[in-house]
Amino acid sequence: MQWKDVKARLLAAGSARLTGEPADTFIARSAAGPGAGGKGSVFFAMGGHRVKFALDPASGIEIAHRGNGVADLYFEGQIFPGRLLEPGFHCPDQAFITVTGSCIFRCRYCNVPGIGGRRKTIEEIMDMVESVRHRIHAISITSGVLSSIGEEEAYVLEVVKHLTFFGLPIGVSIYPTEKTPDRLHQLGVAEVKFNLEAATPELFERMCPELDYDRLWRVLDRSVELFGRGRVFSNVIIGLGETDEDLEACIRTLTGYGVIPVLRPLNPVAEFSGTTRPSADRLKKAFTIHSRALADAGLDTRQALTMCTNCAGCDLVPGRDE
Template structure:
């Protein structure tokens, strides 16, 4: 099976069951986003391409772990040989850390506000990075909003300052205030990701009450002037009720401004737990559109140093998968 089609099929399914040898060292668990609080996930790679899938013993798709990471994937009558990748922190080759695993906002697709999350101490985060620094290429920081947008930004800036001595590129993805891009840039952050989440402002208002779509857009725009074209990213969820035309429009607007959009298939969670994941056919079609939009804008996500665009496990990534 062609890789891009295989990955689209796995993203559509969302989860797999696993048999064979123990997989503990390959399991990743999330403290933020729609996968928070789940049983964990695995990163499966074939060559230099990877996909992240959840673990669910009821899945019709099976991995057989043959030991030492070697794994056989059985899907739709095909068997594909590949490997489980060891996870550093949250994903392979990155120390990807959630600072505050709690949030005062209640985005409809996110389970975090209902989970007993906590904020990590600055020294604790530095120790986490120190423990994996010999097997990572980057540090990525994300966070909920524990008290307020302004207070979270100030705390994350303290975290970044403590991590600078490691000498690795640092990416940051938080909900931005007006001065967030300038403050992160002044600290020496390499890349930022401020998530529009929804393809339209109306959808954002429905999904993320109390937050501002326009504020995120303004932060993205000001970030390009500071960090450069192709060093600013924004997740757009696929499956909130938008049309493909909505997605193409927002991708063109972002890419035209120098922002790399990351199309993230919806993981049904929170109050959207009953929704379906986007189909493989839709993801494949959108990936083609995504690739054309980026090419016209002269943006290459393969240059990403940090965060989701460097990992590519959760999304179809132009340049890597297609």
């Protein structure tokens, strides 16, 4: 059985219950992204592969922790021996930090506005990175929007200026102004991720009516000019109502620009609470489309230094989940 087939079914389920020995050091908590505001999550690894689970005591998937990270995954009548990965922040091997845990925008699939998290100080962020410096290879920064897009960008730029002290690759994913790519490039940022989220402009307008779809495309195009092909990423959520044809068209447009798509299964929160996650078959079909598009464009996910494509816990990633 291929890993991608197992992972597709695990991602379709999305959660696991954690049993056995205490595992607090292996539990990650998120202030943004699919797991924001939840009970925490764990990363389970088999060999060089990994998958992230939201923790849910009612889940049909069990991870039995035997101690010191050694764990067994019980799924569909099979036992998969592996290990839990200790997160830096948010994910293993990186300090992936949310600067502002609140947002003035209310995209229909996102629960961050309802959480109303605070903004971290620069000193706090520096201390966080220092505390995990010995076990990370990259720093990744994301953020909500506290008061305005421009004000958030200015604050994140100050954060990044300080983080260059650590000499690690830095990835940044924020909602951009037209000048965000230039300003981040001037600071020496390695990679950027600006998220389309929806596969079509019509879906984007329904999901994020306060945001500008055309601006995101302009920013992605400029980012590739500055950072290079394969150093720019964009989330596209699977399960917002797009067809497979819509998804393929969006993927191929992104890869044609030199952008690596990050195909994120819908997490049923906010206005999508109570809906089902995309099926394993749908995720595998998207994986096949994604793989072909990346190959045709000469893009390699294995070269990613930071953020989601480097982690590959939440998504099926061609090149990393073969």
